[in-house]
Every structure is written in structure tokens, then in C-alpha cells.
Amino acid sequence: xxxxxxxxxxxxxxxxxxxxxxxxxxxxxxxxxxxxxxxxxxxxxxxxxxxxxxxxxxxxxxxxxxxxxxxxxxxxxxxxxxxxxxxxxxxxxxxxxxxxxxxxxxxxxxxxxxxxxxxxxxxxxxxxxxxxxxxxxxxxxxxxxxxxxxxxxx
Amino acid sequence: xxxxxxxxxxxxxxxxxxxxxxxxxxxxxxxxxxxxxxxxxxxxxxxxxxxxxxxxxxxxxxxxxxxxxxxxxxxxxxxxxxxxxxxxxxxxxxxxxxxxxxxxxxxxxxxxxxxxxxxxxxxxxxxxxxxxxxxxxxxxxxxxxxxxxxxxxxxxxxx
Numbered sequence: 157x158x159x160x161x162x163x164x165x166x167x168x169x170x171x172x173x174x175x176x177x178x179x180x181x182x183x184x185x186x187x188x189x190x191x192x193x194x195x196x197x198x199x200x201x202x203x204x205x206x207x208x209x210x211x212x213x214x215x216x217x218x219x220x221x222x223x224x225x226x227x228x229x230x231x232x233x234x235x236x237x238x239x240x241x242x243x244x245x246x247x248x249x250x251x252x253x254x255x256x257x258x259x260x261x262x263x264x265x266x267x268x269x270x271x272x273x274x275x276x277x278x279x280x281x282x283x284x285x286x287x288x289x290x291x292x293x294x295x296x297x298x299x300x301x302x303x304x305x306x307x308x309x310x
Numbered sequence: 311x312x313x314x315x316x317x318x319x320x321x322x323x324x325x326x327x328x329x330x331x332x333x334x335x336x337x338x339x340x341x342x343x344x345x346x347x348x349x350x351x352x353x354x355x356x357x358x359x360x361x362x363x364x365x366x367x368x369x370x371x372x373x374x375x376x377x378x379x380x381x382x383x384x385x386x387x388x389x390x391x392x393x394x395x396x397x398x399x400x401x402x403x404x405x406x407x408x409x410x411x412x413x414x415x416x417x418x419x420x421x422x423x424x425x426x427x428x429x430x431x432x433x434x435x436x437x438x439x440x441x442x443x444x445x446x447x448x449x450x451x452x453x454x455x456x457x458x459x460x461x462x463x464x465x466x467x468x469x
Contacts, residue, residue, distance in 0.1 A: 192384070193400055206401065206463075222345050231347060231348075239411065240411055241409040242407070243405060244405050245405040296409070
């Protein structure tokens with residue numbers, strides 16, 4: 157894939173990618189490191205909880221989605237990280253055996269005033285499960301390099 | 311210390327969550343699994359990036375803050391249980407608002423996290439309320455590295 161630049165994104169564009177099977181083992185492994193609550197750690201304890209069974213940490217869902225985004229978009233691109241995320245909504249639980257994919261909508265693009273070599277792409281990432289249910293929605297901005305330096309165009 | 315039931319919270323309350331030192335190994339390990347961008351994996355590539363050197367994935371930073379939050383709550387639950395009280399049922403997170411990464415987290419940085427109760431809202435369900443908590447991470451030089459509002463359900467004290 158050719159490196160992606162700021163100029164490659166157009167508002168309104170939608171792309172889908174990724175196919176990630178989630179296992180109970182990795183749900184528990186992530187939880188042990190970062191979110192050791194019973195409903196992320198232990199099936200029996202999770203059944204007694206409000207979750208009704210083992211579910212992935214919301215931060216694990218975020219991390220799994222990030223990996224799919226990196227593999228599809230960011231690695232090898234001109235991406236320069238993100239200044240922040242407006243919102244994350246955990247809408248449905250992610251359970252062992254779920255298959256996750258990502259739907260990216262480009263919400264908007266804008267040049268940066270202070271850094272002409274960089275532009276901001278506003279993106280909405282939807283995480284879908286195998287039933288095409290929306291399990292998580294994340295909206296935020298990503299810095300991308302510009303193919304033509306904004307300064308050079310002045 | 312802030313109590314564990316919804317009713318124990320007041321807007322403006324603050325609490326420290328503890329500090330965590332980010333090692334190079336842990337930064338690389340998280341990045342390899344979840345965020346394999348060059349500025350999280352490779353010193354030479356990172357030096358040429360906007361970050362000017364290797365830095366932790368922002369998702370690593372916030373995941374660590376969650377761990378500290380959960381550890382603190384677990385200690386509180388154990389203390390309640392030791393006094394013969396039943397701790398409240400655990401609620402699930404609903405989402406995050408206004409997450410900012412304002413400075414990179416470098417290998418060796420020690421980040422101290424704190425929380426501030428930002429909002430309280432009753433829900434249609436009598437047994438759960440919604441709490442918004444602003445969580446902020448500050449490095450060893452006193453510089454803020456990340457901040458976000460975590461919105462989650464908290465059990466209401468039975469009448």
C-alpha cells in the first residue's frame with residue numbers, strides 16, 4: 157500500500173477493514189495487566205456480575221481496534237499520532253469468540269496553522285461484531301503528513 | 311478517600327491514584343501488541359517523527375491509569391469486606407470524553423495519576439448512577455501528559 161497522506165482523506169468517505177477473533181485467553185491476559193475486575197478475569201465470577209459472563213475490558217476493545225487501524229492505515233503512512241479523542245462509547249460488550257471489524261468514516265480534514273507540513277484528519281471509528289452490531293464508537297483526530305508541504309504552496 | 315457507592319461521591323472530590331514508571335520494555339511490549347507505529351517501537355524512526363524520540367502509545371498510558379484505578383478500588387473493597395460490610399456491585403464503564411495526550415511519555419518517565427469527580431447523574435434505573443471522573447496523568451517534571459473523563463456506572467446505596 158502506498159503511504160497515506162493528509163490529502164488522501166475526503167470528508168464523508170467510509171471504509172471497512174479488519175477481522176479479529178477475540179479469545180477468552182487474551183481477554184483475561186489484558187485484564188490481568190490493565191483492568192483486573194472480576195467480569196474481565198473469570199467466567200464464573202463474571203456470570204454473577206452485571207456483565208452476565210466474561211467480557212473484554214473496554215480498554216482492550218480500544219487496543220484491539222487500534223491494532224486493526226495500525227495494520228490497515230497507520231503503519232507505513234505519514235501518521236504522526238493523535239492530539240486526543242473526543243469520545244469513546246462502549247455500547248455493547250465484547251465477548252470471547254466475537255469477531256471484530258472496523259468501519260472508518262472521515263468526518264473532516266483541516267490544515268494546521270502552526271505546522272504547514274502536517275494536517276489534521278477528524279475520524280470516526282466504529283467497532284462492529286460478527287452480527288454487525290456496533291459495540292464501540294470512537295471519534296477523534298489524527299495528524300498526517302502533507303504530500304505537498306503547505307508552506308511550499310504559499 | 312472517596313466511598314464506593316454512588317451516594318458517596320460529590321462533584322469536586324479528588325483522590326490520588328498512585329504513580330507508575332514506564333519502562334522501555336513495557337512501552338515496546340504494548341506497542342508490538344496493539345500500536346506498532348514506528349515512534350512507539352523504534353528509537354531511530356521515533357527521532358525523526360514529530361515526537362523527537364521513542365514514546366509510549368497513548369493507549370498504554372490510559373490503560374495504566376485504569377490499572378491504578380482498579381487497584382485502588384480493589385483495596386477499598388477488601389477493606390470494606392474486612393469490616394464485615396458488603397461492597398457495592400461493580401458497575402461497567404460507559405465511555406470516555408475529551409481525552410487529551412498533551413505531552414509524550416518517555417522510557418523511564420514516572421507518571422502520577424489522580425482523579426476528580428466531575429459529574430453525577432441519576433439514571434432511569436434506581437440501582438445505578440452515572441459518575442464522570444476526570445483522570446489526569448502528570449510526569450516527574452510536573453507536566454501533564456494525559457487527561458480524560460471516564461464515565462461509568464456506580465451502584466446506589468440501597469434505601
